[in-house]
Each structure stands twice: as C-alpha cells, then as structure tokens.
Amino acid sequence: xxxxxxxxxxxYPTRILRLRRxxxxxxxxxxxxxxxxxxxxxxxxxxxxxxxxxxxxxxFDSRRLKPEDIRDIRDLEKLPFLRREDVRTNLSDLxxxxxxxxxxxxxxxxxxxxxxxxxxxxxxxxxxxxxxYWRHWSWAGYRLGDRFADVRYxxxxxxxxxxxxxxxxxxxxxxxxxxxxxxxxxxxxxYAKALRKFRPRFIRARxxxxxxxxxxxxxxxxxxxxxxxxxxxxETVLPQHRQIIESTFGCRVxxxxxxxxxxxxxxxxxxxxxxxxxxxxxIEVVDTKSTxxxxxxxxxxxxxxxxxxxxxxxxxxxDLIEMYTDGRRCPCGRTLPLVKAVYGRKRDVILTPDGRRxxxxxxxxxxxxxxxxxxxxQEDVSRLVVRIVRGKDYTFHSEESLNFWLRRFIGDGMKIDxxxxxxxDLVRDHTGRPQPxxxxxxxx
Ligand SMILES: [Zn+2]
Numbered sequence: 001x002x003x004x005x006x007x008x009x010x011x012y013p014t015r016i017l018r019l020r021r022x023x024x025x026x027x028x029x030x031x032x033x034x035x036x037x038x039x040x041x042x043x044x045x046x047x048x049x050x051x052x053x054x055x056x057x058x059x060f061d062s063r064r065l066k067p068e069d070i071r072d073i074r075d076l077e078k079l080p081f082l083r084r085e086d087v088r089t090n091l092s093d094l095x096x097x098x099x100x101x102x103x104x105x106x107x108x109x110x111x112x113x114x115x116x117x118x119x120x121x122x123x124x125x126x127x128x129x130x131x132x133y134w135r136h137w138s139w140a141g142y143r144l145g146d147r148f149a150d151v152r153y154x155x156x157x158x159x160x161x162x163x164x165x166x167x168x169x170x171x172x173x174x175x176x177x178x179x180x181x182x183x184x185x186x187x188x189x190x191y192a193k194a195l196r197k198f199r200p201r202f203i204r205a206r207x208x209x210x211x212x213x214x215x216x217x218x219x220x221x222x223x224x225x226x227x228x229x230x231x232x233x234x235e236t237v238l239p240q241h242r243q244i245i246e247s248t249f250g251c252r253v254x255x256x257x258x259x260x261x262x263x264x265x266x267x268x269x270x271x272x273x274x275x276x277x278x279x280x281x282x283i284e285v286v287d288t289k290s291t292x293x294x295x296x297x298x299x300x301x302x303x304x305x306x307x308x309x310x311x312x313x314x315x316x317x318x319d320l321i322e323m324y325t326d327g328r329r330c331p332c333g334r335t336l337p338l339v340k341a342v343y344g345r346k347r348d349v350i351l352t353p354d355g356r357r358x359x360x361x362x363x364x365x366x367x368x369x370x371x372x373x374x375x376x377x378q379e380d381v382s383r384l385v386v387r388i389v390r391g392k393d394y395t396f397h398s399e400e401s402l403n404f405w406l407r408r409f410i411g412d413g414m415k416i417d418x419x420x421x422x423x424x425d426l427v428r429d430h431t432g433r434p435q436p437x438x439x440x441x442x443x444x
Pocket of ligand 1: 270330331333334
C-alpha cells in the first residue's frame with residue numbers, strides 16, 4: 001500500500017478535488033472516452049520525457065523518434081521496456097531537468113523481487129494517489145472525514161518509546177493507528193479496547209495482519225467489532241483469510257493492487273470485481289499465455305500518466321495479471337476494465353516465538369543502503385537467517401543499521417544470523433526470481 005494520509009496532502013485541495021470529481025464521473029464513461037483521456041495524458045508525459053529527461057531524450061534520438069511519434073497507446077511499442085535495472089543504473093538521467101516544478105521527493109521499494117529500488121515521486125502523482133484511493137474507498141461508502149483504523153508499523157518503530165505501543169490516535173486525520181508488529185494472542189485485548197473506544201468505520205491493513213487480528217479476536221471471544229469495509233493491499237488475500245476477516249468484522253474486504261512506482265492501480269469493488277484504473281496509468285500485457293480456464297495470463301507493463309519529475313514509460317512491473325477473454329462486465333456497472341487477478345505479491349510472513357506473524361519484514365532493508373539482493377530464511381521459529389548480496393555502497397554502517405532494525409522489528413526472542421552470499425546462492429522460485437522470504441515453518 002503506497003498511500004499515506006498526511007497533512008501536507010491537503011495542501012493542494014483544489015487539484016485533488018478537481019481530479020476526484022473527474023474520477024467520480026470517469027468510472028462510468030464509455031471505454032473510448034477513457035482511452036482518449038489516456039492518450040491525452042500520454043502525449044503530455046511523452047513531451048515531458050523528451051524535452052526534459054536525458055534518459056528518454058537519448059532513447060528517442062537513438063530511435064529517431066520525436067514526441068509526435070507517440071500519439072496513442074499503440075505507439076508505445078516504438079519504445080523499449082524500462083527495467084528495474086535501467087532505473088537503478090540511470091537514476092540521475094531519469095530525473096527531469098525541471099523536476100523542481102513538480103516538488104519531487106525520494107521513494108523506494110523492495111518490491112516482491114528482493115532488490116531495493118530508489119526513484120522519485122512528485123506532487124502530481126501524490127494528488128493522483130489521493131484521488132484514486134478516495135474513489136476506491138467511496139465505493140464502500142467512505143466520506144472524507146470518516147474515522148478509520150490503519151494497521152501499520154512505521155509510525156511505531158520510528159521511536160524507541162512507541163515501538164511496543166499497540167495504538168495511537170491522530171484526531172486531525174480521524175485515524176486510529178494500530179501497530180501491525182504487536183498483534184499477538186496475549187495483546188489482542190488491547191487492540192479490542194482501542195477499537196471499541198474509537199469505533200472506526202473502516203479499517204485498512206495488509207491481509208495477513210487483518211487475518212491475525214480477526215483470528216485472535218475470535219479466539220479470545222472479543223466479539224462485536226464491526227466495520228463498514230476492510231481495505232487490503234500489498235499482498236494477495238488468501239480466500240480462507242478473506243472468509244475469516246469478512247465474517248469476524250461483518251463487512252466486505254475490498255482489495256487493491258498498486259505500487260510506489262505509480263504506473264498501475266487495480267481495485268476491487270463491492271461486487272468482488274477487480275477493476276483496472278485506466279485514468280491512473282496504462283497497462284500493457286506481454287508474453288500472454290492461455291490458461292485451462294479460458295483466461296489469459298501475462299506480464300504487466302505499466303506507463304505512468306501523472307508522474308512528471310521522473311516519468312516511467314513501459315515499466316516492467318514484474319508481476320503477472322490474469323484477464324478474462326469473454327469481454328465480461330462487472331455487475332456494478334462501472335466501465336473500468338475487469339481483470340481476474342494480479343499475481344506476484346508474495347505472502348512474506350515471519351513467525352516469532354511469541355506468536356506474532358510479521359509480514360513484509362523486507363521493509364527493514366530500506367534502512368541499510370547498498371544491498372543488492374536480500375533473502376530472509378526461516379528454518380524454525382527460533383532462528384532467522386538474513387542473507388545479503390552486497391553492493392558497492394554496502395558499509396559497516398549498513399550492517400549496523402540492519403542489525404538494529406531487524407531487532408526492532410523482531411524483538412529479542414529470536415536468534416538472527418546475517419550471512420553474506422553471492423547472487424548464485426540465492427534461493428529462487430520456479431520462474432528464476434529470487435524469493436525475498438523463504439519460510440520452512442508453518443505460519444498457520
Ligand atoms: Zn465492479
């Protein structure tokens with residue numbers, strides 16, 4: 001999940017409102033009108049890329065292309081794919097020379113491949129993100145100002161004195177923060193108490209955190225905590241988890257798929273359909289294969305339609321998408337294209353001796369610069385092996401910082417070994433991709 005509700009987001013209320021109003025209308029527009037919006041945005045992004053981004057100027061020149069040669073989605077095939085490796089090695093050339101106009105800020109992701117990546121996000125894409133989430137949440141009846149619970153760790157691990165806290169309330173955002181790192185059977189009553197005190201109408205969390213919350217509440221018979229909807233993202237929602245979450249909280253799970261690179265967004269409506277958001281970015285699907293069920297699976301390529309400080313054209317997202325081939329429409333009536341599923345998001349969960357399930361431990365690697373690949377291996381519940389392929393910027397300080405944050409996330413009850421390995425020693429999945437988390441313990 002790549003959005004956060006920060007006060008500074010409200011600094012551009014007019015632009016957010018304008019985009020939000022358009023999004024409210026565009027979800028019902030005929031597909032041709034959505035495509036024509038995409039083409040209009042694409043031409044603007046391409047002009048920016050050609051005139052202001054050295055990396056793209058080089059690519060256009062070497063192919064004897066001018067911005068006018070990319071007029072619509074079909075013309076995109078004249079351009080090469082942008083791989084993660086290209087972003088890593090051309091970071092400064094990908095920055096627009098007029099980036100300051102768009103108030104850029106640093107962002108990074110470890111994605112699902114175990115390779116950290118840095119890039120820029122900017123004001124137009126922050127506005128986009130806000131309007132996009134606002135629309136998605138409104139599908140479940142959310143109105144700006146409604147109280148919601150947000151299950152996350154970043155707020156709590158920032159300071160030593162809050163690391164062990166279970167909740168915090170931010171009245172200005174109407175947000176109850178719940179610590180995703182402390183959800184365990186022996187502390188679940190504290191979560192119940194906070195939820196009963198603040199009574200949020202909605203909750204947002206990674207599916208695994210939400211599942212743990214629901215499961216432990218049920219086990220302790222802490223009943224009666226209900227929401228109007230639960231929003232998930234960041235990893236696949238397992239069907240058995242969805243069932244427990246929905247029956248415990250008496251609401252639907254509305255899942256979404258997105259990424260910090262902000263090229264692609266897919267969101268689930270109350271009818272269960274996964275809708276592509278064409279106003280957000282352009283999706284291309286390559287290397288498609290048909291499945292026995294009559295659907296098609298292919299690799300996702302995304303082009304951002306709102307990022308100006310560092311435009312990404314034909315970015316290899318490295319995830320898979322499954323599409324219907326019968327042109328079906330969602331019963332909700334929205335014209336936003338329907339897909340069956342997006343894959344690639346791993347269920348990266350570590351089990352601690354005190355019964356906590358920690359998803360996405362790979363976030364600790366943000367704090368240790370210079371890592372080329374990482375892998376977390378859990379052989380048994382008392383020991384974790386962290387395997388690192390060092391890059392040239394990896395220093396003694398990176399190691400120190402890594403150890404510190406691993407401990408902060410995991411606690412003291414577990415032995416942690418950091419090993420330095422070569423790329424050839426990484427455990428890979430059947431597609432050859434290094435797995436960020438390799439777990440040999442039973443999580444459930
Ligand atoms: Zn729908």
